[in-house]
Amino acid sequence: MIGATYPVVPIHFPTFMKSIRIGAGLGFYGDNWEPVAASIEYGHVQFIASDHLAELTLAILQKDRQRDPSLGYARDVVPMLLRLWPLMRERGVRFVCNAGGLNPMGAAQAVLAAFAAKGWQARIAVVTGDDVLPRLQDVSTPADELAHLFTGEAVSQVRERLVFGNAYLGAAPIVQALDAGADIVITGRVADAALFLGPLVHGLGWTLGGATEPQDLNRLAQGLTVGHLLECSGQGSGGNFGSQGAWKDIPDLAHIGYPIAEVWEDGTALITKAPGTGGRINFDTVRQQLLYEVHNPHAYHSPDVVLDMGGIVLHDEGHDRVRLTGARGQAPGPMLKVVAGYRDGYKAEVTWGFSWPDAWDKSQAAIATIRTQLADRRIPHDELFVEYPGLNSAHGALAPLPDAGALNAMNEIWTRLVLRTPSKAATDGFGRLFPWLALSGPAYTCGFNGLHNTSELLGIWPTLIPRVRVEPNIQVDLLGGAP
Amino acid sequence: MSQTLRVPLVRIAHARSGDKADWVDFGLFAWNLAGYRLIEREVTAERVRAHFAPWLPGEVDAWALPNILALKFVLRGALQGGGARNLRLDNLGKAMAGALLRLEIVVTEAELAEALEAPRVGWWGDVPPSPPGRGQG
Numbered sequence: 001m002i003g004a005t006y007p008v009v010p011i012h013f014p015t016f017m018k019s020i021r022i023g024a025g026l027g028f029y030g031d032n033w034e035p036v037a038a039s040i041e042y043g044h045v046q047f048i049a050s051d052h053l054a055e056l057t058l059a060i061l062q063k064d065r066q067r068d069p070s071l072g073y074a075r076d077v078v079p080m081l082l083r084l085w086p087l088m089r090e091r092g093v094r095f096v097c098n099a100g101g102l103n104p105m106g107a108a109q110a111v112l113a114a115f116a117a118k119g120w121q122a123r124i125a126v127v128t129g130d131d132v133l134p135r136l137q138d139v140s141t142p143a144d145e146l147a148h149l150f151t152g153e154a155v156s157q158v159r160e161r162l163v164f165g166n167a168y169l170g171a172a173p174i175v176q177a178l179d180a181g182a183d184i185v186i187t188g189r190v191a192d193a194a195l196f197l198g199p200l201v202h203g204l205g206w207t208l209g210g211a212t213e214p215q216d217l218n219r220l221a222q223g224l225t226v227g228h229l230l231e232c233s234g235q236g237s238g239g240n241f242g243s244q245g246a247w248k249d250i251p252d253l254a255h256i257g258y259p260i261a262e263v264w265e266d267g268t269a270l271i272t273k274a275p276g277t278g279g280r281i282n283f284d285t286v287r288q289q290l291l292y293e294v295h296n297p298h299a300y301h302s303p304d305v306v307l308d309m310g311g312i313v314l315h316d317e318g319h320d321r322v323r324l325t326g327a328r329g330q331a332p333g334p335m336l337k338v339v340a341g342y343r344d345g346y347k348a349e350v351t352w353g354f355s356w357p358d359a360w361d362k363s364q365a366a367i368a369t370i371r372t373q374l375a376d377r378r379i380p381h382d383e384l385f386v387e388y389p390g391l392n393s394a395h396g397a398l399a400p401l402p403d404a405g406a407l408n409a410m411n412e413i414w415t416r417l418v419l420r421t422p423s424k425a426a427t428d429g430f431g432r433l434f435p436w437l438a439l440s441g442p443a444y445t446c447g448f449n450g451l452h453n454t455s456e457l458l459g460i461w462p463t464l465i466p467r468v469r470v471e472p473n474i475q476v477d478l479l480g481g482a483p
Numbered sequence: 484m485s486q487t488l489r490v491p492l493v494r495i496a497h498a499r500s501g502d503k504a505d506w507v508d509f510g511l512f513a514w515n516l517a518g519y520r521l522i523e524r525e526v527t528a529e530r531v532r533a534h535f536a537p538w539l540p541g542e543v544d545a546w547a548l549p550n551i552l553a554l555k556f557v558l559r560g561a562l563q564g565g566g567a568r569n570l571r572l573d574n575l576g577k578a579m580a581g582a583l584l585r586l587e588i589v590v591t592e593a594e595l596a597e598a599l600e601a602p603r604v605g606w607w608g609d610v611p612p613s614p615p616g617r618g619q620g
Contacts, residue, residue: 055503058568150504150559235499243497246603250608282513283605286495287551291510293501297546297555314552316608324551339504344568385570393571394578396536398585418570458567460504466544 001044012288017264020203022196024258025097028191028235029057029074030434033083035234035258035277040087043260046203049195050097051231052077055106058164059458061101073107073186074099078114081184085120088183094193096185102164104188105129108479111184121138121481125177127187129407129474132465133165136340146338149462158461160340160444165340166460167470170303172209172333174198176476189339190231196261200226204265208304212331221329222267225312228300229271229289236289237273238280247460248479250285252278261324262369268322270317283316283387290314303467305329335464344459345382348430349418351389353446359468360407362442363388363415369441370417371431381421389414412446420457427454484592493584495598496522500580507561509577510581511554513603518598525588531556532587552604558582 023039026032029052039045052074065072077099081352088095100107108126136155137148146155166189175198177185185198200223201208207216229236236259238250262270273281290309300307309327315323346415354362355435367386374381387393391401392414401407419430431451438445487618488558492498492576495518511526513519526547541560548555562576563569590598 059567149505154587214592235558240499240577241497242499242584244493244584246497246607249607251608280608282607283551283604284514284603287512287553288499288510290551291508291548291555292499293503293508293558294507294555295508297505297548310550311547314551316604316606320606323556341567344564347570372594383570390573394573395538395582395585396571398582399536416572420570458565460565460567462504 005141015401017266018204018407019046019264020200021045021260021261021262022047022049022199022230023260024230024233024236025095026052026076026080027231027235028052028054029060030266031233033080033353034424037084037254038086038257038261038274038277040091040093041364042276043168043257045093045260047199048093048095049085049199049227050080050099051192051195052097052099052191053101054343055339056421056458057374058102058166062164062341064451065102070106072103073110075110077107077186078110081111082114084477085115085122094183094199096198098187098190098195100126100186102131102188104186105436105477111186113482116281122183122389123181123478124184124480125180125182125188126473126479127169127173127177127185127471128191128477129173130166130169132167132338132470133162133340134374135465136162146463149464154465155461158459161342161344163341163343163458164336167336167465168303169470169474170194171198171335173204173474173476175208177478178202180476181476182478187238191304192231193224194304195231196227196239197223197304199264204263215306217329217331218327219267221307221327221460222269222298223263224265224305224329225303225309225324225327226261226271226289228294229286230259230261232289232292234279235292235319236271236286238285238420241288242284244361246284250280253322254278262327267327268276271322271324272320281320281322283314283322283383286322288312293472300338301332303332303359306332336467338463340461341458341464343462344419345421345422346424346427346454346456346459347418348427348448348454349416350431350434350453351449352434353412353414353418354407354442355412355444356410358373358408359410359413360404362444363413366437367415367417368432369437379421379426379429380423381426383420385418385420387416389416429452487589487591488595488603489587489589490595491584492522492586492588493545495595496584498580500576500583502562502566502575503561504565505562507558507579509556509558510582511583513552513598514603515601516552517594517616519549521598522554522587523547524550525587525595526554526586528556528587531558531583535561535582546620550566559565581584
């Protein structure tokens, strides 16, 4: 069906059909949870599902765990639940999150300790079994297993440098945890959308494992789509709306409401948000999120179902209500996706500004001085990357620079220099190449930023692992008492 | 016969980009069916590859989703190996959708007028429709 044919008419759902309302939690580690409070207080949700883990978040958590073995989880889950739990308990709202990261048990214990200090009780389920680092590190793993998903390289190339490796689990352990009565479910790595699919399967009684009937698979595909639309919080309700001009038409982003879905037994879903909140749910904002980071839209893989978006209909009912139908599902394959990270050198970066006159020529002379010093001091490095914030750092060569005359007429030029090197010592020394140039370099420097800004780089190793190596190790533990 | 024009995509479409390891993916969305017919005809995988090639030469995969008036592209090898080893400020390629919207397509004046004048499909509340870039070019 083509968009221009969508009529804007209210749709009435049969009232005898059961439905579940689920709201978006965080979209990443560090997101804002006040919009989640609004969904609980004014959005009539029964579940919140919160995604704390971007592809690289486990790398940050790994550094925490190296410092302190009790860490390794997304620590924002504790203050978030201290804020939200009283609202949730009052209304019977249940909470699912992947904030467990590399240490779901540690996260649950931290939440229980914080709750105990308040005199609160909650039943917390902990899902583990996603950690596959030992399998990746095992030298006896066959060479063709765990090869790089895109390049086909063997894992032996990075084996010594791996820091984490986790399989994306599906919704089954979350369903199990909710069936067992958990108020709060804390997982490690699961497919982001599975955080949402779990409560839907639990609440609506859908068939999950081994589903082969088209009706069952299409319902799961609808649920997966709902999860995908909600897993990035405000990006599903008008935030980060890429456009010229139209983004200004989205009201009150300061008080954005995160998306909420009402999902019926047959899989039909309504995407909306809490009344009185900012942001916008419409055909445009919802479809920007629908295609976000899915690659092949006709085969979006998850552990629970393979989604084809080709038949999806987004019916814009107006007033921040979009009806979702038409997702098609196929049975998932025998492999689970894994994302691993490996140490891949270091970077050090310094940003350096020069003012008019001749700001451009002075920046070029300054860069040449740094290159000379790198050579004179034989500082080992793979590259010195240069970009000009304010000119081309966002669009590279597609943002053509003005000619030298126009550049020299500019008020100021900022240069960002980034050293890539296998040597930690080289990054530590990079910042020392700069300060003396305030007195001995070109005139009218506006200052340096980041003289001590160094960090370790990580390569990402996406791969696949047979389910049979992972699923027998999945465990659901229930902690805490009755609330 | 209507004259032809070179028009940047930003005038008739909106877009979002995101990362998966070393790949950047793009959703490109026409505001209405008239705009969709233009992007579907003009914005091929090869055009997107050629557009990014001076900066990020990589293979491009493309899919059409007429059901949501959208095209989907994946640009491979676009992030220096992946977000956590990419030295750019925009290490995850979130601003790269803007770079896609710079791509220029060739349309007739009549086609452009139709794409700009047809209403947006989505509900935009009380604000008058404002297809992007009306004042530009």
